[in-house]
Amino acid sequence: xxxxxxxxxxxxxxxxxxxxxxxxxxxxxxxxxxxxxxxxxxxxxxxxxxxxxxxxxxxxxxxxxxxxxxxxxxxxxxxxxxxxxxxxxxxxxxxxxxxxxxxxxxxxxxxxxxxxxxxxxxxxxxxxxxxxxxxxxxxxxxxxxxxxxxxxxxxxxxxxxxxxxxxxxxxxxxxxxxxxxxxxxxxxxxxxxxxxxxxxxxxxxxxxxxxxxxxxxxxxxxxxxxxxxxxxxxxxxxxxxxxxxxxxxxxxxxxxxxxxxxxxxxxxxxxxxxxxxxxxxxxxxxxxxxxxxxxxxxxxxxxxxxxxxxxxxxxxxxxxxxxxxxxxxxxxxxxxxxxxxxxxxxxxxxxxxxxxxxxxxxxxxxxxxxxxxxxxxxxxxxxxxxxxxxxxxxxxxxxxxxxxxxxxxxxxxxxxxxxxxxxxxxxxxxxxxxxxxxxxxxxxxxxxxxxxxxxxxxxxxxxxxxxxxxxxxxxxxxxxxxxxxxxxxxxxxxxxxxxxxxxxxxxxxxxxxxxxxxxxxxxxxxxxxxxxxxxxxxxxxxxxxxxxxxxxxxxxxxxxxxxxxxxxxxxxxxxxxxxxxxxxxxxxxxxxxxxxxxxxxxxxxxxxxxx
Numbered sequence: 001x002x003x004x005x006x007x008x009x010x011x012x013x014x015x016x017x018x019x020x021x022x023x024x025x026x027x028x029x030x031x032x033x034x035x036x037x038x039x040x041x042x043x044x045x046x047x048x049x050x051x052x053x054x055x056x057x058x059x060x061x062x063x064x065x066x067x068x069x070x071x072x073x074x075x076x077x078x079x080x081x082x083x084x085x086x087x088x089x090x091x092x093x094x095x096x097x098x099x100x101x102x103x104x105x106x107x108x109x110x111x112x113x114x115x116x117x118x119x120x121x122x123x124x125x126x127x128x129x130x131x132x133x134x135x136x137x138x139x140x141x142x143x144x145x146x147x148x149x150x151x152x153x154x155x156x157x158x159x160x161x162x163x164x165x166x167x168x169x170x171x172x173x174x175x176x177x178x179x180x181x182x183x184x185x186x187x188x189x190x191x192x193x194x195x196x197x198x199x200x201x202x203x204x205x206x207x208x209x210x211x212x213x214x215x216x217x218x219x220x221x222x223x224x225x226x227x228x229x230x231x232x233x234x235x236x237x238x239x240x241x242x243x244x245x246x247x248x249x250x251x252x253x254x255x256x257x258x259x260x261x262x263x264x265x266x267x268x269x270x271x272x273x274x275x276x277x278x279x280x281x282x283x284x285x286x287x288x289x290x291x292x293x294x295x296x297x298x299x300x301x302x303x304x305x306x307x308x309x310x311x312x313x314x315x316x317x318x319x320x321x322x323x324x325x326x327x328x329x330x331x332x333x334x335x336x337x338x339x340x341x342x343x344x345x346x347x348x349x350x351x352x353x354x355x356x357x358x359x360x361x362x363x364x365x366x367x368x369x370x371x372x373x374x375x376x377x378x379x380x381x382x383x384x385x386x387x388x389x390x391x392x393x394x395x396x397x398x399x400x401x402x403x404x405x406x407x408x409x410x411x412x413x414x415x416x417x418x419x420x421x422x423x424x425x426x427x428x429x430x431x432x433x434x435x436x437x438x439x440x441x442x443x444x445x446x447x448x449x450x451x452x453x454x455x456x457x458x459x460x461x462x463x464x465x466x467x468x469x470x471x472x473x474x475x476x477x478x479x480x481x482x483x484x485x486x487x488x489x490x491x492x493x494x495x496x497x498x499x500x501x502x503x504x505x506x507x508x509x510x511x512x513x514x515x516x517x518x519x520x521x522x523x524x525x526x527x528x529x530x531x532x533x534x535x536x537x538x539x540x541x542x543x544x545x546x547x548x549x550x551x552x553x554x555x556x557x558x559x560x561x562x563x564x565x566x567x568x569x570x571x572x573x574x575x576x577x578x579x580x581x582x583x584x585x586x587x588x589x590x591x592x593x594x595x596x597x598x599x600x601x602x603x604x605x606x607x608x609x610x611x
Contacts, residue, residue, distance in 0.1 A: 031059020033436030034163030040440030065206035071368030072430035167335030167415035339417025341399030362395025392501025393474035514582025
């Protein structure tokens with residue numbers, strides 16, 4: 001009997017502990033994109049493993065100390081909106097996050113890490129390996145096989161997501177990728193350089209400072225020269241500058257965090273550091289990190305001794321590292337995969353004028369300008385000046401996340417398939433959080449339907465993202481709690497009604513204008529992609545005429561126009577009145593449903609035979 005009880009106990013322990021090495025999805029990198037990818041795939045019922053080199057989650061948001069979020073303040077899409085809401089809940093209000101002038105959302109990195117870990121801990125389908133490094137990945141018979149530090153063992157998965165900060169899985173798979181600046185001819189971007197080069201953006205070893213209430217002057221760093229930082233703020237010692245110079249107080253308040261902490265991630269001749277470390281080995285990168293930290297320490301000494309903030313030094317409360325620096329540097333650029341589609345600047349500037357209507361395949365939104373950091377590069381004057389280059393808000397095409405070469409391989413950080421210029425906007429935190437969520441959604445959809453990621457239905461992914469609080473079109477004037485939000489998003493994604501892009505000051509915008517009149521000739525041109533207007537003519541935009549046109553196409557026919565109007569929640573029915581844009585979108589979306597009736601391919605072209 002005792003022997004049987006021992007056997008039973010062993011069986012119970014075996015089945016209660018999930019130590020399996022086989023997973024549906026493995027995500028390498030627990031940064032902003034990797035964390036959101038892992039949460040999303042596990043929420044969709046798929047067995048997921050997340051492998052992270054540090055003992056934190058959040059990457060640039062937390063581990064790198066860049067806890068001042070850039071952009072998407074009015075586009076709280078998907079997991080970005082969920083994370084922001086969690087910050088508001090922690091600190092008590094939205095206003096409590098507006099502590100520094102660089103951002104409307106600032107927080108302490110440690111708090112961000114705790115929030116992300118709390119969210120991840122609720123997911124029963126998710127396992128996380130912290131302090132773990134992938135040594136190799138080999139693809140055999142359709143599966144990805146991993147070797148993770150000797151103490152962790154071997155793992156395998158059907159789908160792989162590279163969410164590393166620099167795209168470090170790409171070379172392990174012999175994946176096709178690009179590094180550095182594209183030339184003008186590559187994507188027809190007129191502000192790109194004439195010649196291709198391998199220059200990437202500066203990195204930064206961020207410092208989180210606190211006021212100790214007493215002098216905390218550090219020892220003078222080796223090779224310290226105050227002239228290195230004279231033009232980091234307004235100073236009589238700065239001979240001339242190509243940048244706007246802020247006062248020392250304004251520099252310190254730039255990244256002021258809750259509870260009086262200060263984030264030093266100062267782009268104006270501050271602590272940015274240049275090195276193209278992408279193809280370096282681990283030891284070579286450590287040398288770069290050491291030099292980047294040394295520059296930050298020189299800047300700290302300058303802040304204390306030249307600017308007079310000697311009570312401030314690196315916080316001893318934020319990171320459990322020996323030097324109190326963040327766990328990783330802030331990387332702004334990575335290897336860029338060659339995806340199913342590549343998103344270039346012209347698709348942002350003029351989305352409706354391109355050969356391929358990639359906006360129809362949009363799965364997430366951004367509104368930050370094209371912002372490149374190259375001031376630490378020794379030949380910066382010869383490089384394009386790309387600080388806050390204005391663009392409209394935009395939607396990212398789904399194909400830029402999926403590998404063209406390996407069907408079940410996705411990326412979920414800064415390695416998406418974009419031009420070098422576009423990386424200057426897609427690298428920002430709210431966008432990367434959405435990229436990860438979409439990667440997790442694509443991967444889990446492929447697993448659940450037993451297809452590869454290149455076979456997913458784009459409209460299904462878009463619909464699921466809309467249902468989870470995501471935006472697929474960057475319309476600022478219709479928030480996601482609006483009654484007709486999804487209808488406007490869907491019709492905008494067909495292109496039957498187009499958004500209007502604007503730049504207002506530093507703000508990059510796109511508007512749907514639901515209460516404006518419709519440009520009838522443009523509408524007919526766009527409708528012709530979907531419906532035969534010779535067979536189903538639309539004479540004008542009076543309410544009565546539009547309903548008659550829809551009745552020609554729809555089945556069943558609409559019997560009572562006024563009742564249909566009221567049932568949809570619309571008001572002011574007058575059959576002889578011209579419809580507004582929003583009304584037309586709602587009626588067409590409900591009765592004809594072109595968004596779901598017409599499939600699209602990765603280039604945004606309609607697949608008419610699947611109506």
